Amino acid sequence: MNAPEPAMKVPTAPPRALPHVLNTYGRLPIALTHGQGCWVWDTNGKKYLDGLGGIAVNTLGHAHPKLVPALQQQVGLMMHSSNYYEVPLQETLAAKLCELSGLAGAFFCSSGLEANEAALKIARKFGHDKGIERPEIVVYEKAFHGRSLATLSATGNVKIQKGFGPLVEGFVRVPLNDLAALENVARTNKNVVAVFLETIQGEGGVNPSRSEYLQGLRKLCDQHDWLLMLDEVQCGIGRTGKWFAHQWAGIKPDVMPLAKGLGSGVPIGALVVGEKAVNVFGPGNHGTTFGGNPLAMRAGVETLRIMEEDGVMANAAAVGAVLREGLQRELAGVAGVKEIRGAGLMLGIELDRPCGVILQRAAEAGLMLSVTADSVIRLVPPLILTADEARQIVAMLVPVIKTFLSEA
Ligand SMILES: Cc1ncc(COP(=O)(O)O)c(C=O)c1O
Numbered sequence: 001m002n003a004p005e006p007a008m009k010v011p012t013a014p015p016r017a018l019p020h021v022l023n024t025y026g027r028l029p030i031a032l033t034h035g036q037g038c039w040v041w042d043t044n045g046k047k048y049l050d051g052l053g054g055i056a057v058n059t060l061g062h063a064h065p066k067l068v069p070a071l072q073q074q075v076g077l078m079m080h081s082s083n084y085y086e087v088p089l090q091e092t093l094a095a096k097l098c099e100l101s102g103l104a105g106a107f108f109c110s111s112g113l114e115a116n117e118a119a120l121k122i123a124r125k126f127g128h129d130k131g132i133e134r135p136e137i138v139v140y141e142k143a144f145h146g147r148s149l150a151t152l153s154a155t156g157n158v159k160i161q162k163g164f165g166p167l168v169e170g171f172v173r174v175p176l177n178d179l180a181a182l183e184n185v186a187r188t189n190k191n192v193v194a195v196f197l198e199t200i201q202g203e204g205g206v207n208p209s210r211s212e213y214l215q216g217l218r219k220l221c222d223q224h225d226w227l228l229m230l231d232e233v234q235c236g237i238g239r240t241g242k243w244f245a246h247q248w249a250g251i252k253p254d255v256m257p258l259a260k261g262l263g264s265g266v267p268i269g270a271l272v273v274g275e276k277a278v279n280v281f282g283p284g285n286h287g288t289t290f291g292g293n294p295l296a297m298r299a300g301v302e303t304l305r306i307m308e309e310d311g312v313m314a315n316a317a318a319v320g321a322v323l324r325e326g327l328q329r330e331l332a333g334v335a336g337v338k339e340i341r342g343a344g345l346m347l348g349i350e351l352d353r354p355c356g357v358i359l360q361r362a363a364e365a366g367l368m369l370s371v372t373a374d375s376v377i378r379l380v381p382p383l384i385l386t387a388d389e390a391r392q393i394v395a396m397l398v399p400v401i402k403t404f405l406s407e408a
Helices: 067-077 088-101 112-129 149-154 179-188 211-224 245-249 294-310 312-331 358-364 387-407
Strands: 032-036 039-042 047-050 105-109 136-140 171-174 192-198 227-231 255-258 269-273 337-343 346-351 370-372 376-379
Touching: 047 387, 067 294, 088 105, 088 269, 088 294, 105 112, 112 136, 112 149, 112 192, 112 227, 112 255, 112 269, 171 179, 179 192, 179 211, 192 211, 211 227, 211 245, 294 312, 312 337, 312 346, 312 387, 346 387, 358 370, 358 387, 376 387
Parallel strands: 136 171, 136 192, 192 227, 227 255
Antiparallel strands: 032 039, 039 047, 105 269, 255 269, 337 346, 346 376, 370 376
């Protein structure tokens, strides 16, 4: 496939000698200019296969032929109005999300941490409404929920919290997949109002919650009148082969933050809630300027529509299996490969040592990916990835891993 020529001249960056952007990311010296499907090109014309999807964001890949004209039309009609007035597209997207999840209502914002912040506020207000003055929320080791003060406090990673104390209080931390630990919290802490976890931990190293654990959690939450809050910011929107990852366990949460893949690249966040939480917020309790603006809503509506029309979710399951089987086959018995895990097109390959350098080596080989939790190579490509492209990922990645492991 050839690089498409951008139709308009795109503004270029000033020379590198002028670093005005704050140094918050450890970036590689690669600047991407455009993409097509699951392929992206950099300023030097080098082509990469996108195994990262903008960190689980570009559900429909790049420059999708159905999404682009819809968004162009919306830009021409209206991008932003304000929440002083009705935004009919919010109703359309909320109704669709409720249909897909079986939940009852949605609040819109613009990112994952904002959706999580709204979840934490709902949990606290839910507690206050029933007379608990100091509500506490159960959170998890290795969790990642964002980088605002409340969400980094809920996050289970001291590196992310370091330097930002005092942290927000009101969290109790437990290990994942350990129901006894949670039962112990239930016995000893009467201030708990909610349990908050990623159905599959993403930044923490692609760690799935087991189905039996989720089912046990659901029961425990019902018994104690707690909210079950499942952060599906990364694993939701079809990535695992179901609309939401918890659906594999046959349960429903009370509160579900979404973001990333919902807008295929347009910033968006959503808090979807069930009956138990649908009346917790009233007018004046929560809000945001950009949340639910017509451009973001159109991106969400069209992403879900195109996914349904083109069978994108079934593709994620089928191609995810091709990718996983390919990796398992080629890496079987390779010393230093600990585990390959995940679901659908959210896969992690855990090595027995820190492997951050693989990011750059893979890019040199023409593959975009990420490394999380120091030693887990993470693949979260667009959900339109083809089986042939999955095989190309395997062909590019396996030699990079083998070379790396043979060096140490
Ligand atoms: C599970 C999860 N929750 C929340 C967030 C935060 O989302 P955002 O970066 O859009 O604030 C992330 C981001 O990686 C995430 O993976």
